[in-house]
Amino acid sequence: MKVFLILFSLITISVAAISQKPKSVSTKPKLVVGIVIDQMRWDYLYRFQPLFKPSGGFKRMINNGFNCNNTMVPYAPTVTACGHTCVYTGSVPNIHGIVGNNWWDKSLNRVAYCTEDKTVEGIGNTKGDAGKMSPENMLVTTIGDELRLATNFKSKVIGIAVKDRGAILPAGHSANAAYWYDKATGSFISSSYYIKELPTWLNDFNNRKLVDSFYRLGWNIQLPKETYLKYCTDDAKPYEYKVFGDSAAGFPYNNLSKYINKDYNKVISTPYGNTLTAEAAKTILINEKMGKGDETDFLAISFSSPDYIGHSFGPNSWELLDCYIKLDDELGKLFDALDKQVGAGNYVSFLTADHAVAHIPGFMKEHKLPGGTFDDSAEKKEMNKRLKQQFVIDTAILSFENYQLTLNKKSIQSLGIDEEKVVNWIVNYLKQNEAILNVFELNKLMAIPMNNTIKERLANGYFENRSGDIQVVLKSGYIDGMRTGTTHGLWNPYDAHIPLLWYGWGIKKGSTHKENYMTDIAATLAALLKIQMPSGCVGKVIEDVMK
Numbered sequence: 001m002k003v004f005l006i007l008f009s010l011i012t013i014s015v016a017a018i019s020q021k022p023k024s025v026s027t028k029p030k031l032v033v034g035i036v037i038d039q040m041r042w043d044y045l046y047r048f049q050p051l052f053k054p055s056g057g058f059k060r061m062i063n064n065g066f067n068c069n070n071t072m073v074p075y076a077p078t079v080t081a082c083g084h085t086c087v088y089t090g091s092v093p094n095i096h097g098i099v100g101n102n103w104w105d106k107s108l109n110r111v112a113y114c115t116e117d118k119t120v121e122g123i124g125n126t127k128g129d130a131g132k133m134s135p136e137n138m139l140v141t142t143i144g145d146e147l148r149l150a151t152n153f154k155s156k157v158i159g160i161a162v163k164d165r166g167a168i169l170p171a172g173h174s175a176n177a178a179y180w181y182d183k184a185t186g187s188f189i190s191s192s193y194y195i196k197e198l199p200t201w202l203n204d205f206n207n208r209k210l211v212d213s214f215y216r217l218g219w220n221i222q223l224p225k226e227t228y229l230k231y232c233t234d235d236a237k238p239y240e241y242k243v244f245g246d247s248a249a250g251f252p253y254n255n256l257s258k259y260i261n262k263d264y265n266k267v268i269s270t271p272y273g274n275t276l277t278a279e280a281a282k283t284i285l286i287n288e289k290m291g292k293g294d295e296t297d298f299l300a301i302s303f304s305s306p307d308y309i310g311h312s313f314g315p316n317s318w319e320l321l322d323c324y325i326k327l328d329d330e331l332g333k334l335f336d337a338l339d340k341q342v343g344a345g346n347y348v349s350f351l352t353a354d355h356a357v358a359h360i361p362g363f364m365k366e367h368k369l370p371g372g373t374f375d376d377s378a379e380k381k382e383m384n385k386r387l388k389q390q391f392v393i394d395t396a397i398l399s400f401e402n403y404q405l406t407l408n409k410k411s412i413q414s415l416g417i418d419e420e421k422v423v424n425w426i427v428n429y430l431k432q433n434e435a436i437l438n439v440f441e442l443n444k445l446m447a448i449p450m451n452n453t454i455k456e457r458l459a460n461g462y463f464e465n466r467s468g469d470i471q472v473v474l475k476s477g478y479i480d481g482m483r484t485g486t487t488h489g490l491w492n493p494y495d496a497h498i499p500l501l502w503y504g505w506g507i508k509k510g511s512t513h514k515e516n517y518m519t520d521i522a523a524t525l526a527a528l529l530k531i532q533m534p535s536g537c538v539g540k541v542i543e544d545v546m547k
């Protein structure tokens, strides 16, 4: 009897122990959802937090996931192509080769676009170059590539964004597909690098002509006017760029239906660009059965419209605030769809940005804060004019891209001119410009007296064949631009401090203010997925976020 009782209780204990195990403990997530917000400053998470809903995306991630508050971009230039590449490769331009959206390519002797590929054809739009795209210029693997390698290519990896580079670079070399928005037709397209024809479900999606219905709706603010007055400068300031024409200054932007069948580019400068992206992402999720297979799938989503809106209207505008209020809703609905399709807790998601942004210089001046503009193309023209007078060289400066000048070394040499003299002339000329903090020859980067953070970030951003010869570092608050709007691109915290939120499978609840880097994202994903880090990864695993 005693033996029986002991046996009975042992059985009950072990049955209880088994049944107490959490229900769906899988050894891997069913899906990874990477979310990049193009041009999101870290401080938006806090400035706008009272306006984010518990059912929206940002609070859901912050309250139930992990917040890495001090995540920095470890290189310059802080621009879209470099950012998306870094997030998904854990690498820097010095290794992965994507040194800008565009760069002067020294072997091609012309400006190259980051994802251009003249060997492939557009799928969905065969006219023009919109579809002639691939990740071939990226020299390393992405986390999606490593996932494909780890599962003998059974994992499905797909990228989606309005911007081609926001879809192509994250998805990687071996991706099943990448889709991006074609502003000529208002449809999502791809290239023959990935597929032979658009899937039926994408043709059906494109045929819904969502952009036309968005244009008919117009763009108005979501919350009461008082909210915008509380959080922003007055609507319609002279230093904002008027995307919808000079007569359309400020809310409401009612007259957008005039763009139907005429201009499918305008929608990307409205929050509807995010709606379009989220709708396309959910369509991919369902039709490609993402997260329904035996292996972990990967969906890389990039929201491009915050960048277009931010460039035109700036971080303190009504337009920008309205964009984030609506994006919060879109993200909430996206998580609802993911919960339904894959199950809450069965997918892991991260949210970050490819770069942040400076305030509009006009706004800074209005508030007695340091800032101003520097017009690189006008300066290039002026310098080439003066260099011709001085040294009799035509086009001594070939390009001024990514805050770097490329010299026409062939011409300089063939004319027998001392290159050093040309360099010194340029450096001395630019040093007189009030916008410039420092200007120097890039091969002397490590030898000049300058703060180590700036040096390190510029070195990380340097790739010989695709970088310039002379570097320009602007003063704080100064941007490469003109009278209206703003931009990003240098090492400063307003450009380089990005949000990083983690949520879902394998993620602890919490937050940290420890310094992390954009390069750590791919390393941490590799650790979570127990797969190899991407081939150029220099990041470190953020152990704090892992359960």
Ligand SMILES: [Zn+2]
Binding pocket: 039, 080, 307, 308, 311, 488
């Ligand atoms: Zn931008």
